[in-house]
Amino acid sequence: MSTEPFPVGSPAQREADRLIVRAEELEVVLPDGHGVGPWSAEIRAGEQVLLLGPSGSGKSTLLRTLAGAIPSHQRGWVRGTVQVDGIDPVSGGVLAVAGRVGYLGQDPSAGVCLPRVDEDVALPLENSAVDARCIGPRVEAALAAVHGEQLAERASSTLSGGELQRVALAAAQVSGPSLLLLDEPTAMLDAPAIRAVRSAVETALATTRPAMILVEHRLDEWAGEQGLEGLPGRTIALDRSGHVIADGPTGQVLDEHAEALREAGCWLPQQFEHDHARPSSGPAPEPPASPEDPVLTMRDATLSRGAVPVLENVDLDVHAGRVLAVVGRNGAGKSTLLGALSRLDAPTAGLIEGGAAGLVFQRPSAQFVADTVREELAASGADDERVEQMLRTLDLVEQAEQSPHRLSGGQQRRLSVGAMLLTERPVLLADEPGFGLDRAAARTVADLLRAAAREGRAVALSTHDLHLVQSADEVVVLADGTLHGPMPPSRLLADTALLRRAGLRDATDPEHRPAADARPGLTPDPRSGHPRRGVLARRNPTVLLGLLTALSAVAILLTDPLPLAVLYLLAAAGTMLGCRIGPLALLRAQVPFALFAAGVLMVNLLSRPGEVLWPDLPVRITREGAVLGTALALRALLIGLGAYAVTRATDPRETMVSLQQHARLPARYAYALLAGRRLLDDLPARWATITRAHRVRLPLHDDGTVPRAGVRTLLRCAFAVLVDAVRSASHLAFALESRGLGEGERTVWRPVALGWGDAVLVISVVACVIAVLLLTA
Structure with a gap:
């Protein structure tokens, strides 16, 4: 992955000489006492650096510090000074270096923060106020670079770990950062996917020439057929305590420190491995069992x-x-x-x-x-x-x-x-x-x-x-x-x-594209759990939310069951026509609201004082309780039906964009809500994983089968999911800031317009409500 020198004095040469990272006695110490440094170094534009060291030596800590995450997102004490493209990431935080730093962390699920792939890759460009007309082509180019064109309209929740890693890399390099930080980018990938990631990095290095720091255990897989020449030309080696033991040309560092690095626990390229045949301490014994048993x-x-x-x-x-x-x-x-x-x-x-x-x-x-x-x-x-x-x-x-x-x-x-x-x-x-x-x-x-x-x-x-x-x-x-x-x-x-x-070797064809490794069959629509059809799906989400708010206010003010019943029937008919949904599907969707409404009705029937309707019954039911209970139940059904119609008709991203445009909702809040939707989309899969993980720890049945989880196990799982969600939310917050989501000027790639259809819808709904109120007065 070496680069050709530029002619001396040329603009390209001056750009190549630009200092990207300058650190002087930088030392980072985490609350548990582990850390990295002191480290003093300079890294220039286009320079590629391999950060090598055993687990616990602080490689990820150093990368997160350069990305501005320590101490703004992770507690830690920082001594010394560091600048990234002229900015101090320690005092400025993630937002200060966003756009200049592209960061790809170890956990691929934490690197994709919006519900849909192309929107996630476009976010750094929107936050950088790139002309909206240029965003689409740049998103397509970034996804093509990681061989992920087919992923553009996919829901993030349907991606495999390898696909998430490719999308996260596309988002990290789409804005042309000055510094690319890659923390084990191939950890979850097979050989063809490794080629795609490496190819995308090479494309970024050739076009925008960022400085790059790579942390990678699978060095042979990253280098591919180029061998040692396929690795970054410079290596910084750390010992277990996080101190720098070498900084120089990769071949020289590996020649001089291979034994020490092996003893510390580092994987090295195969030519520097003396015992690469097995990771265990000795040869495998002859298997004692016969194949017949x-x-x-x-x-x-x-x-x-x-x-x-x-x-x-x-x-x-x-x-x-x-x-x-x-x-x-x-x-x-x-x-x-x-x-x-x-x-x-x-x-x-x-x-x-x-x-x-x-x-x-x-x-x-x-x-x-x-x-x-x-x-x-x-x-x-x-x-x-x-x-x-x-x-x-x-x-x-x-x-x-x-x-x-x-x-x-x-x-x-x-x-x-x-x-x-x-x-x-x-x-x-x-x-x-x-x-x-x-x-x-x-x-x-x-x-x-x-x-x-x-x-x-x-x-x-x-x-x-x-x-x-x-x-x-x-x-x-x-x-x-x-x-x-x-x-x-x-x-x-x-x-x-x-x-x-088997995915253990890559094809030699440079045009080879890795096969998609999606988890199929999870959702029929890339943006939501149902296909968006009907006239309401073409209406502005802010208008729909405004109508829902107004209809809810009217429902809350009404205490007479008759107008509420008429409004409910009209809303049900409008939902079936506007969302193209059948009556049975609508009834099934309303089951939770119906259960809540039934509870409200029963409480009022049995507790409200007034004129008793049926004295012979063993329970006391009053006229006032029946009227008020019916009104409250219809109110719950009407508001629930409106919420279902709006949810079914709207796309989360379009809703948030529309609220920014037409309701002046700050972008930080809007995209935080979208990231929350991304987290909610993942919750069923997280719940399934955690419940399975807890079940496998339970005592097994006599036939070796796994029992179902009991109430205590499910409660532990619920707590584990909550903890996992909180941890994931903090990761998503970092991902949003690393994409430059702040309070500054930004553009919107796909604005949501207001049209005549929205005006017609508002007039129609208002007219219907007024007519119902007048006719039932």
């Missing part, structure tokens, strides 16, 4: 994601004492297969029989059920002695009383594996156990899995990591909806075509 079997199974089949005609045996690797491209069905083997997800067809399985989820934090690390291990049913022994094995003795959520990513992964090992189930399943780990953490996890197999358990893991594939006893490949294998790893590694189908 599987612990877990799957026969003629069809596995689905939602209503869409993902894998068909699956036959698989999982053997005691063996490690089975499951490989395939993003979206091929690896997690689906492990979910079925764990008995959390029943197959659509076919049979699963055998021993009980424990499942380690891809996101360890979703699986935690206790307040401390020690309690998390004890929740698996182990006695105190085994818990203490596991703490020592996991190297988590010092963190025993900490919250699991405060651990680093590698520590969380080790804890989740250790907790599931303590359940002593005969089968252990692990979904991407090497995700985001450095060499030391990956070695620990791999050793734990190998030790479990050595003790006689069956181990199956999904992975994109060739190190783990090489250390497995057998491997299966998921491709094109079918399962290939099992086979020895050596056979897969010798078959280039099969490696490409």
